[in-house]
Amino acid sequence: MDDVLVVGAGPVGLTAACQLARLGVSVRVVDKLDRPTTESRAVTVHARSMEMLAPLGALPRMLARGRRVDGLAMVDGATGHTRARIDFGEVPSRYAFLLDIAQPDSEAVLAERADELGIVVERGVELIALTQDDDGVEVTLRSDDGERTTRVGWVVGADGGHSTTRHLVGTHLEGGFHGQHFAMADVETETALSPDTIRMFTHPDGVGMLFPLAGARARTIFLVDAPPAGATAPTLEEIQALADARMGGQVRMRDPLWLTYFEVHHAQVPQYRHGRVLLAGDAAHIHSPAGAQGMNTGIQDAANLAWKLALVARHGADARLLDTYHDERHPVGAEVVRTTTALTNVGTAAGVGAVLRDAALFVVGHTPAVGDAAAAKTAEVTIAYRDGRLAVHHGHHRHGTARAGDHAPDPDGLRRPDGSAVTIADLLVRPGLLLLARSDDTDTVDALHRVLGDLGTVVRVVRAASADGGEQVVDDGDVIGRHYGLGDEGLALVRPDGYLGLVADAADPELLRRYLADSLGVPEPVAP
Ligand SMILES: Cc1cc2nc3c(=O)[nH]c(=O)nc-3n(C[C@H](O)[C@H](O)[C@H](O)COP(=O)(O)OP(=O)(O)OC[C@H]3O[C@@H](n4cnc5c(N)ncnc54)[C@H](O)[C@@H]3O)c2cc1C
Incomplete structure (x- = not known):
């Protein structure tokens, strides 16, 4: 089975x-x-x-x-004027862009x-x-x-x-089953608009969106009224007319690969x-x-x-x-x-709604901190599970550092003992849980290995490479301290989806054992 x-x-x-x-x-x-x-x-x-x-x-x-796309712009569809641009370059991720x-x-x-x-x-x-x-x-x-x-x-x-x-x-x-209808097309475009930006065109008749794809291809989406009964797809001419009306006349389209109407519910x-x-x-x-x-x-x-x-x-x-x-x-x-x-x-707002929207867009476009926050939310990097029962933070939490339930920070500055750079993303390539352990005591590290068993990997975070204690990453700039709040002793258990399960200010194997048994409900793991 x-x-x-x-x-x-x-x-x-x-x-x-x-x-x-x-x-x-x-x-x-x-x-x-x-x-x-x-x-x-x-x-x-x-x-x-x-x-x-x-x-x-x-x-x-x-x-x-x-x-690779670097930003998301809100454009006035009638005039072609960019109201706000959100840049993804400051998104706290190794992938500070859109794909x-x-x-x-x-x-x-x-x-x-x-x-x-x-x-x-x-x-x-x-x-x-x-x-x-x-x-x-x-x-x-x-x-x-x-x-x-x-x-x-x-x-x-x-x-x-x-x-x-x-x-x-x-x-x-x-x-909400108040279906919204979209006309979509996957087309070759001729436009002076730079392909490094996704554009959302605001318009009282309905939003238009332009997603640059590889080469000259692009995806366009327009919010439309319910199409005539039985119509499954708009024609290229209809899509072009929508673009002319709502994209400031800036986009010519040809060679559609795909045209469709799409009704969406929420x-x-x-x-x-x-x-x-x-x-x-x-x-x-x-x-x-x-x-x-x-x-x-x-x-x-x-x-x-x-x-x-x-x-x-x-x-x-x-x-x-x-x-x-x-x-x-x-x-x-x-x-x-x-x-x-x-x-x-x-x-799609009109009247007072449009004025409020445009004021909000002005703030987003002209206040870097607001723009960065909007980019982080869009990039979904603000998602965390701090209040969930799998988030266990033991001991003192140092202000400004990650909490259990946050996505594990992936700062630069870690090295392998041979001097080559290594990232948390690299360490997550190995399947299973990843335990970052700060401890100078090799018996403790051995005990952590035994407790984690075949559920994952223990990686010791050391200030200088040493000959003992299994796999190590060298953190001579204390980036793990600054981002995870771990001092000379501590544990950070990274789940395979990259989120922090247990964060502890002590490298105590019993804390790990209790987390695995009580929070994850895993019986005693077997030796790796
Ligand atoms: C026309 C259209 C346009 C879209 N445009 C956008 C967009 O612009 N941006 C965006 O973010 N999202 C868009 N989406 C939504 C996006 O495609 C989905 O969010 C995404 O595909 C979800 O992935 P999924 O794997 O959950 O489902 P799907 O991609 O739908 O995959 C489900 C699979 O299950 C299979 N399946 C269904 N029933 C059975 C069964 N009984 N037995 C076996 N197999 C079955 C189907 O054949 C299908 O391959 C669009 C969707 C559609 C349909």
Whole structure:
């Protein structure tokens, strides 16, 4: 019996599958489509998602296929005048930019990684039924060969906005079903507008968005009235007319690869976990493309879920750990639904609303701190789980340093004993938990190794390389002290999704043991 069935080989299902496989879980992936989609759909990858795609080994290939974008501008669609520009250069991340890449390219890279990790994506295979009991899930899959019923341990429902999994567990999306309609096109553009910026054009008739892709290609999106009954796609001429009216006459378009109408709702399921079935990505939340948060939120759902599911499926952790997937990610999804709805409405405001919006944009555009805060929020690097039950901060918290529940800071200044530079992102490439330990006592470090066992890696943070005590990183500039608040003694446990679980001002193996047992619910780990 496979540990996990992932339903859907979109970006979310593939991210979950890759991470599960890296963590030693046997995973099966099915998708009802015979071939991957060719529709460009979600085109922007944000910093926090890049941080999570990097350890999977997917990011360099995505960067090679996409376009690096440095800013997001709000432009008056009638005049072409830029109201505000948010620069992503100060986003606190190794990836202080946006990556624009068509969804088929992202999916192709993730599928390649999945293949390298030994995952066979079974295409033309559709989930049509499931029932679950205490020990597993019975799923019925339909393909050209007929229907087959099989058992798996767990199911990840990453089957998109029309999720069958969601339906089969008896839940539904709740929220604003005042559908908004968008006309979309993936086109070659002729424009003097620089391709280093995503532009959102405000206009009383509806927002327009322009996402530069590789070469001269771009994605355009326009909020429109409900299209005539039966119309599935606008013509290129209609898209051009929208661009002429709402993009200050600055963009010519030709050679469409994809034209479509797209109706969006703003909604979310009330529960992400249904026993042994977990919903992720569009199956759990749908909303406007404004702010380009949809796929990103889903990728981060997958990263949050996969390591927890691996602990439960492979290491016998208490299944209640999976409740923290809902606890941590549901509020994030709810916030995304709220803000993307607001962003779409703001772009369309008229009258007093437009005056207020323009005043706010003036502040954003002319106050660097406000602009940086807006960039950080858009890049999703402000997401943290400080109040969750997996965030345990032991002892004194030094002001200005990371807390348990924050994403692990990744400062420059760390070296390997041979003098080469190393980053926290590099250390996270190894699957499992990452324990940064500050202690001069080799017995303590040995004990930490024993307690962590096969759940991950202990890396000792030392001021100068020494011959004893296992793997070390050298921190002669005290960057770990400044960013993590660790003094001569301390622990920082980084989860596989890059967030800090336990932060302690003592390198006490008992603190680690208690965290693993009580917070993660893992029985005594075995030796690595
Ligand atoms: C037309 C369109 C335009 C979009 N534009 C944007 C945009 O501009 N910006 C943005 O951020 N987001 C956009 N999105 C949303 C974005 O594509 C999604 O947020 C993202 O794809 C979510 O990924 P996912 O893996 O959760 O779902 P999906 O990408 O939808 O993948 C789900 C997969 O599950 C498969 N599946 C479904 N049911 C079953 C079943 N029963 N059995 C087996 N397999 C099944 C499907 O074939 C599909 O491959 C757009 C979506 C659409 C449809």
